[in-house]
Amino acid sequence: MRNVLVIFKKELKSYFASPIAYLLLAIFAVIFGFFFYSATRFFVLQGMQMQMMGRGMPMDVNEYVIRPLLTNASVIGLFLIPMITMRLYAEEKRSGTIELLMTSPVRDLEIVLGKWLSALVLYISILGISGINLAILFAFGRPDWKPILVGYLGLILQGGCLLAIGTFISTMTKNQIIAGGATFAVCLMLWVLDWVSAYDQSAWAKVVSYLSVVTHFEPFSKGVIDSKDVIFYLSMIFFGLFLTTRSVESLRWRA
């Protein structure tokens, strides 16, 4: 456990000592800010139209603003995650520092966990920026905070599973660009897999769309914690980290 912490601290420090972390925070702040602006403008406009038409039906902020925003946040995450994970192992392999890690009295799993946790914490702090935008909603309205928390839990679980896959891909190459590109491709694929459900209802299509990370995020964005989705994400995280550890072990045999 101590070793995990040692690696975790070092990785987190190197994220924040280099421009990577700040760049990612900035990208997220700008893009999420734009989504937030669009969503609230649209919401206000619709609200006014409703009143003018005389239908005074109260509109739900959670349903019309926060839910699409959370979904958008997960899309931005898809683009940022490859940039977070691509350096984790590729950089160590390129610079030769992998020799230091692998000849130190530390288990491979401890290194993997430390690295993945630091990536997860960076991802969570990036998501944290959206808290500023949501605070504005709380200042001017009364959104329900419980579904928001559930939504964030979903974002974190989904991010954790894509980060685990990204870490795994990073162990396979010395080249950060290749690691990043391949991670992006895999993440995107896991994203769009659920499109098959739109035109195909066979059992095969159900299996494929079940694998999509989006399918499992939907309930979270509505504020629903479904054990089936939690288990899906946790098992994906477990699977990703398992593959990473195996891949790191195999570095010794293949080197």
Add this chain to the structure above:
Amino acid sequence: MIKVEGLTKRYARTVAVDDISFEVEKGQIVGFLGPNGAGKTTTMRVLTCFLPPTAGTANVAGFDVLEQPLEVKKRIGYLPETPPLYPDMEVAEYLTFVGRLKGLANVDVPKRVSEVCDRCAIADVKTKIIGKLSKGYRQRVGLAQAILHNPDVLVLDEPTSGLDPKQIIETRELIRSLAGDHTIILSTHILSEVEHSCERVIIINQGRLVAQDTVVNLTNRLRGSESVAVEVGAATGDLNHAEVRQRLEQVTGVSRVVLKDTKDKRCSFEVESLQGRSIRAEVARAVVTAGWDLNELRPVGFSLEDIFLQLTASEKAEKKVEEKKEDEKPAEAKV
């Protein structure tokens, strides 16, 4: 301290290390010598548990590298060919990280870090970013990293590569000062390095062990006869070098006299003895009784360069050494 038996490492198509066996005693400095691509780095990587051996066993401080890698890693300090440094960290920050990684207790880390900084002469760059250090400093930070947790065994892969002459001397001195407490294996393809710092040499070529012995024995083994450099001078009058040469040739046990250099009142020779004869005393006496001055009398060592070329040049030479080795084994056992 280190025991390697029948170690073989095969990569997909090539055999990097082929059936190497050797032992290193506690506190020794052993030089690992061979041309580039001989298998030095591979052997070291097996010893440090970075690579598993294909066949054979390697044992460090009583622990097998395959069975108990964590125990081995705790007792070994390793400086790879390129020092494993994080360019965006500060030196002290990096050493603190390595200290914790190697399992030092958190309270001991700052003390050890400042100790190794003093020892490796990097205290003045402690707060500098590693990426901005010169090659010499980086190498020393790498060395500091290796000795940080005070390991029993130090494995140094070409510790002086890329350093300037002054730094090379400093590094060699540092390495020698570490011997005793630590068992050290260092690899190099520079022969003078082994002559300077090592007690024993292990020579490998194309993955195979060519020779292992002390530097002195290796020199003697390859040259049965003794070679002496003699400089003769005349206190008064002229010195006829032909005359001196003739006198030297008459000394019993001398097989060959070669004139090296003559200056007005001095001339120097290289005198070779017959197999197994010691001639220094005789030569000295001959010169003095003839009325000349003996300015210099010095045994000419057989340089490792020569040994190395002889050993690695051809298969023939290799076989010869192996035969010789077998001849000598019983003798060693008696000792």
